[in-house]
Amino acid sequence: MDMMLAYITCPSQDEAEKIAGQLIEAKLIACANLFPMESIYRWEGDIQNEQEYVLIAKTSGEKFGELKKRVKKIHPYDVPAILKIPVEGEKEYVDWLQGELG
DSSP states (O other), X not given: OOEEEEEEEEXXXXXXXXXXXXXXXXXXXXXXXXXXXXXXXXXXXXXXXXXXXXXEEEEEGGGHHHHHHHHXXXXXXXXXXXXXXXXXXXXXXXXXXXXXXX
């Protein structure tokens, strides 16, 4: 199984928790970590400086396509950041992750 992380930015802790909960319920992720952060970016010609939450979701490469579709449906942003980061892990952890994803 190819283990990966999905990096998803969210406008608030509540939104990050809601998205993570739905992804876990659908067995698209095994676990999520949420962190507050400050984002600086250009949007529609203006520089933005916003407080956001990053949701780091632990999943498999096979689940990423469905995860991306689900997040796009429920995310409040017009263009959500949904990034795929391949990773390696210890066999025991990868086995647990695979078991949680079904």
